[in-house]
Amino acid sequence: MSTLEIKNLQVSVDTEDGAKEILKGVTLTIKDGETHAIMGPNGSGKSTTAYSIAGHPKYTVTGGEVLLDGENVLEMSVDERARAGLFLAMQYPVEVPGVSMSNFLRTAKTALDGEAPKLRTWVKDVNGALDRMKLDTQFSSRSVNEGFSGGEKKRAEIAQLDLLDPKFAILDEIDSGLDIDALKVVSGGINDYAAREGKGLLLITHYTRILRYVKPDVVHVFVDGRIAESGGPELADELEASGYERFTTGAAV
Template identity: 85%
Template sequence: MSTLEIKDLQVSVDTEDGPKEILKGVTLTIKDGETHAIMGPNGSGKSTLAYSIAGHPKYTVTGGTVTLDGEDVLAMSVDERARAGLFLAMQYPVEVPGVSVANFLRTAKTAIDGEAPKLRTWVKDVNTALGNLNLDPTFSQRSVNEGFSGGEKKRHEIAQLELLNPKVAVLDETDSGLDIDALKVVSEGVNRFRAQEGKGVLLITHYTRILRYIEPDHVHVFVDGKVAESGGPELAEELEANGYERFLTSTQAAV
């Protein structure tokens, strides 16, 4: 059983004009076996939530709690959060010149498990994971994200997900920049992960198209740093048809 519980999370970021509040009291519970989709307009705080869970130093938590299976996530360093079972697929994966995909993956697996994987079985596991994402075995010899297409970057993220096998995956706009074929391959990878017992997924997206391949259990509309409304898959369909206008209007009216 794995549960990521976020209660009244408040987060700010430093700007030239001083601290700016981004998250204004977010409460979410992602239980194992559940997929939660977060949708919302640009600037609503979706990526801030993802990076705050992962421990990005740019963001300052000013209130609230985040726990994983009862353990205080906010008290953990970034690497401790990864070892505890959290995984972040970034919206814009960074390039790491000179570090091969193979070395990166094995180093990450060793750090998370506390011991190096056996080389013979590990090479097989890596090739299988890459193959599942339509990536050639020679891909593992390339430098991490250097010269990768948008689709290659996102498929590499899902290969990491498969190999590192966390408890909870936070996927920040994993669908951005993907053509329809790459979207299907990436979605299949996420579905393989969440089909396992004890896995939770927090999927951040602008568009409903990925939700046609990864069906969420819960959909949350994010507006102005808060969850404006929650529902089932039908809420995503409403957003597809009508956009965010009624949520933005109600937020402006409240102000």
């Protein structure tokens, strides 16, 4: 059984006024076979958690650990974290002009597996992943995300998830900017991944609408850099009905 353990994670970011603490001690554990959702108001630390785990240089970890099967990923380089089994789908996927999707994905898969996938099989796999995300196979020859619409970028992220097949996937607001049709396609891809043996999922979102299609086992409410409360799917329903007021007014600690 694989586990991703976040233990008392504390993170700061440099500002014009000096270091600002964003995460103030986040602790949660995701086991393979589980889907966890993080919800919370703007500025509560949701995306900071994702990027800190992945190793974004903007964020400085000042305390705590992130253990993947007992190994502290905070001591690893970004590429080592990916090879260990972590994947981050970004809220705002970047464009990479001049690098085709097919070359990018094959290079990434080679780096992860230590050997290049067989070309004939790989072309079939890439086309299959694109087709499942309702993307034309011609996207494989286009530069990464260049000229893609917002929805196409998000669907391309899930195609990458499908092909790279990590142990744990962290999806940072993958639902933002999606219309209902794209949301259903993306959710289907997420569910297909989560159904594979030995996979864990951390889904960060503002809204409950994606949770109608991707059912979480645990929902965490983030407020002011901490987890204010954790519960089952019914907690998301409460947030949909009542918002975050009871958490942001000090009623929950």
